[in-house]
Amino acid sequence: MLTDGELLRYSRQILLQQVDIDGQLRLKQSRALIVGVGGLGSPVALYLAAAGIGELHLADFDTVDLTNLQRQIIHDTQSVGQSKVDSALSRLTAINPEIKLVPHRAALDEDSLAAAVEAVDLVLDCSDNFTTREAVNAACVAAGKPLVSGAAIRLEGQLSVFDPRRAESPCYHCLYGHGSETELTCSEAGVIGPLVGLVGSLQALEALKVLAGFGEPMVGRLLLIDALGTRFRELKVKRDPGCTVCGAGHA
Structure with missing residues (x-):
């Protein structure tokens, strides 16, 4: 059940008929893994903590650098040199001490990543590399866990939701294949701060929709964001039957 304090804390959210007390309870009982506590992971973690997700699992092996502070709003100047996970834990605890925070400070290998994903209900990919x-x-x-995927570089952003529980849903590999050898990171190509804030906020919104069970998550759809012209475009994405990860051709 929700305590009196929780009813007050989340009252503006509970007022929404699409959420209500039942939706808030579902959020309280949910566990989410955020992979990467940087530009995208910052707004994701802040909004999900504030919204009352029961457990937030934070995975990042990096430390806070001065160059991060232009966009990674969960960290501050005093956090420079500190583990990003520890910096985030401090901020999130101050925002909402009611939730449980689970840190993953080491780089996740295949086994530890599988265990981390298995332990949650939903994953948010906020990493910066293919x-x-x-x-x-x-x-x-x-x-079989839903994945909310976001990306931002230069002045362009992307967002989609992949849900293997739904037969029609593609996976990330259906859309991007083996990627590009010329892929650049933000440290190489640059990025504008509010863009990662926008994409991360949308990732948090999609996660709340999936976990609380309201609205229409972006499954089978890809949102393209052009920050330079402030334009949004949506593409339909179909599942690839021959995908080597989720299709009939996977091992």
């Missing part, structure tokens, strides 16, 4: 995204996707498909 290798990690592919590994997270494979783990989610294997465990």
